[in-house]
Amino acid sequence: MTQTPQTLCHALLDAARKAGADSADAMAAEGSSLSIEVRDGTLEHAERSEGVDIGLRVFVGQRQAQVSSSDTRTETLTAMAERAVAMAREAPEDPYAGLADAEQLAQSWDLAALEMADPSAEPAPDQLQQDALTAEAACAAIEGITQVQSAAAGYGRHDIHLAASNGFSGGYARTSRSVSCVGIAGTGSGMERDYDGDSRTFQSDLRAAGDVGHTAGTRAIERINSRRPKTGAYPVLFDERISSSLIGHLLSAANGAAIARGSSWLKDGLGTQILPDSLSVIEDPHRARMSGSRPFDGEGLPTQKRAIVEDGVLTGWTMDLASARKLGMESTGNAARGIGSVPSPSNWNIALTQGTRTRAELIRDMGTGLLVTSMIGSTINPNTGDYSRGASGFWIENGEIAHPVNEVTIAGNLLDMLKTLVPANDARTYLSRVVPSLLLEGMTLAGE
Structure with a gap:
């Protein structure tokens, strides 16, 4: 069965109870990111990452401990819970530690109104590369720019869930889309640099890559002398x-x-x-x-x-x-x-x-x-x-x-x-x- 952030959180809570925790909360995040950097009109660096991270906080009386892992196997969840409970028993008491009371918890929310995640498809690597190249070219076209130090574009998506033994369980997805550029003007000891960039939740809101590059170059030129x-x-x-x-x-x-x-x-x-x-x-x-x-x-x-x-x-x-x-x-x-x-x-x-x-x-x-x-x-x-x-x-x-x-x-x-x-x-x-x-x-x- 596919392990979602939600199912992982509840599995961690079950493991914590079995290990002897009085109460606990758990977080899980599943995400991916893609970043592209170009230099002198060619691809300089491309990186893609995908993964799931999980975290567990347990309470034994007024003592707490926190553990985390990127391994989601069942035996790992059990080991995490046992280790966290053992750590909590050795931790100093904290009279202010503890979960929220049930009446304090969020009961409902409207994720659609918040628009935290762009529903459109993840951009292809060549689309990000084209954005980075466009920004670099716009910056380099500014008279007086001697070098474009970096031009980059990126995308990320993360699905996050939080659950606790007090009955709370909720999650959401978040996306980000970005483009940035750093220009250098002048030479030798008179070199100056400046930048511009934009980061948005929705691709459609992102400023034009050419505008970002042009602004970075213009700002660098203005700093000369x-x-x-x-x-x-x-x-x-x-x-x-x-x-x-x-x-x-x-x-x-x-x-x-x-x-x-x-x-x-x-x-x-x-x-x-x-x-x-x-x-x-x-x-x-x-x-x-x-x-x-x-x-x-x-x-x-x-x-x-x-x-x-x-x-x-x-x-x-x-x-x-x-x-x-x-x-x-x-x-x-x-x-x-x-x-x-x-x-x-x-x-x-x-x-x-x-x-x-x-x-x-x-x-x-x-x-x-x-x-x-x-x-x-x-x-x-x-x-x-x-x-x-x-x-x-x-x-x-x-x-x-x-x-x-x-x-x-x-x-x-x-x-x-x-x-x-x-x-x-x-x-x-x-x-x-x-x-x-x-x-x-x-x-x-x-x-x-």
């Missing part, structure tokens, strides 16, 4: 490509696990103003065709739309069951997990309120400052929010782009930075994180 800016305090505009990293720092600080440990610069921020009062951060795991969408979380709880920040005020933490129990609160349905890992809090689809002005208008109004288009490295103090990152982009003089810049460090404190955010109106609404370009006042720049 970069120089270091003067050290000082200036307004900084985070381009839409990288602005979501700022909101990502906020989300990390509002993570229930960090709050429970007391290791967050937002630990005393609940109910306080952390963004301008015109801005909200909304999480919506039910957006159609989004990579962050899901009907239930990694513990079987229903996912829900919620405001993490509403009118600038932090309204709640992002929690799984364990962090919620530690904080004396209720889970927000944000447990994420891998096949071989226990649940931990994570965010789904995020959107920051967009502004009314274009990016060009923000550039015009900022006078002299820095437009950041890429970042490297990161020094973020999780306890204080002190922020320091390497950056490159473009110098703004008199409200216009003057020249490209690199080798600059931007620094500040996230508590102060986030309160000055001015959003543009250029967020890409088809992304899982919808965040526009963001202008911040008075950051410290370390250049020459």
